[in-house]
Amino acid sequence: MYKVKPKIMAKKILTPLELKVMNILWRLEKAFVKEILSNWDEQPPPAYNTISTIVRILAEKGYVGHKAHGRTHQYFPIVSRTDYQGTFLNNALKNVFKGSASTLVSALMDNDKISDEELAELKRMINE
DSSP: OEEOOOGGGTTSOOOHHHHHHHHHHHHHSSBOHHHHHHTOOSSSOOOHHHHHHHHHHHHHHTSEEEEEETTEEEEEESSOHHHHHHHHHHHHHHHTSTTOHHHHHHHHHHTTOSOHHHHHHHHHHHHO
């Protein structure tokens, strides 16, 4: 049986550890905790119980659902990477940049976080 929380709850910004788990789930599409740990790119990986707790928190926040397999669960994202990026960006734009997209782009340029190619792409998108 699948268990899924309503997507409406998934408006909270994720912690770095939650985001790392979500990136793995987005890449794998579904995974048991063991599989999340085996795809962890840093060594040593967190403890099994840590990741188990994180996926339960993500389920409570409405980001993941799960399917029971006996005493274990297989987790899957119910919020897409694109939807989360939009939530994150809207939150940053509203709370960090006072709603100003130009201030956001300026900050990216000032900190050398945007390449000339990306800037050209943004200009192309604006002109369309």
